[in-house]
Amino acid sequence: MILCDIGNTFLHFYNHGKVWKEEPHQLSSKDSSEVIIYISVNEESTKSLLYSHPKCFDLTPYLYLDTAYKGLGIDRIASCLAVPNGTIVDAGSAITIDTMHNGIHLGGCILPGIERYRELFSTIDVLDCDFNLSVDLDAFPQNTQDAISYGVLKSIVSMIAQSSKGKKIYFTGGDGKFLSRYFPNSIYDDLLIFKGMQNAISTHITSRGIKL
């Protein structure tokens, strides 16, 4: 059994503790006896997977999350299913911050990803500079580079802190490791989505004897 999280840029795979990513138009061939269980936010990349492998299974209908949120992305649902209590931060091209309490999703918010902020400032002449990722968030900035780095990082960190209300924070995604360093009560886990998928498989598929 191989797990696959199909994003907008890459397909992320998990198999026996190994994680890797592939581009949609350069998918490697895999053991044809293995089933690939997937979730997807990208239709085109899903087609590529289905074309490349004979046994694929869409897990989407089995991902039940107790939430009032309308339109929650399937990848966010999967991450939340891995964390019964705590705040989940997926820091990629967008930063999503979701809060779980006793297995219930309380809601979530979205900020631009760090690189998107940088691209945005690069369109304003006088503000086009790299971020200083080690800027001190406890002292007033004293130059332009620090002023935009502080603005971006402190606003992201504040939003995460306010959402978590001191509870444990689970980071995932490309900038997750970097952001986790601002929070002692946090962990970085790049397997979060796959853990949520595994939970759904155990609860709704394996335990019911459904054959994939």
Added chain:
Amino acid sequence: MILCDIGNTFLHFYNHGKVWKEEPHQLSSKDSSEVIIYISVNEESTKSLLYSHPKCFDLTPYLYLDTAYKGLGIDRIASCLAVPNGTIVDAGSAITIDTMHNGIHLGGCILPGIERYRELFSTIDVLDCDFNLSVDLDAFPQNTQDAISYGVLKSIVSMIAQSSKGKKIYFTGGDGKFLSRYFPNSIYDDLLIFKGMQNAISTHITSRGIKL
């Protein structure tokens, strides 16, 4: 005496309590006996002003601000000179947040302007929607539109709150009036830059008998 703040898009004028803006290539002709005292962040627009009016005076060398900040824009300097104590928020295409204490500038930071955030999200398919500017900042969002509106507005509001530390906040700029509604201890003042210019004129020019 006419005051002029030359920005990147418009030239803003002040004369006897009247404020108006003009585009750089459509400057109205003004009473040629009046001197126009200006500051500028845009060289091309400055040339347009100088070409359109015979008596112009650059106030830049007379704007002294006590600060360790390197490269502070002349418009931010002018606003700060109007506020000896407090936080100054200029909310335009970028949002600058500066802190003054007993006439000394302690530092400042920069965030994208609200419209820039919207443009940024519009480049991400599933996040391309208008902001809900009346989203509740005290409740977890329950749909995509609220999730991005909350993310953007709450991160801006939090940054301003943290910078102000409860002291008075002076808003200016296009989105200043809107943002000021989140802070009871604040005022919106679209004359802030002109007040700073007037302070500099009184202190360093009129009082010394310098003839313009």
